[in-house]
Amino acid sequence: MILYYGMLVMAAMPMLAQLFQPQLEGLIFTFFNFKMLGTIALVPFLCLMPDITLKLIQKTFFPNPSDKLLRTEKSQRFSNRKSFLLFRNLVHY
Numbered sequence: 001m002i003l004y005y006g007m008l009v010m011a012a013m014p015m016l017a018q019l020f021q022p023q024l025e026g027l028i029f030t031f032f033n034f035k036m037l038g039t040i041a042l043v044p045f046l047c048l049m050p051d052i053t054l055k056l057i058q059k060t061f062f063p064n065p066s067d068k069l070l071r072t073e074k075s076q077r078f079s080n081r082k083s084f085l086l087f088r089n090l091v092h093y
Helices: 002-011 014-020 034-061 065-091
Strands: none
Touching: 002 014
């Protein structure tokens, strides 16, 4: 990745840009703009928010049988762990 951005910076140098593609001169500096970096970081997150929200609502309010089974196993495992910790505190190895 460093090599890629290094090549982009080198290609944005005025002498090389004029030699290869004059219309791309200075284009790399738009990528280092904070507005551009913020857009690149936030757009994928914003696009995934409806999917994440839908999945959360589905698993919370309308779980399928496998979700119910996983939830009961998790709660049993937690209750077993609590009872084990209580037992361990009483026995004092």
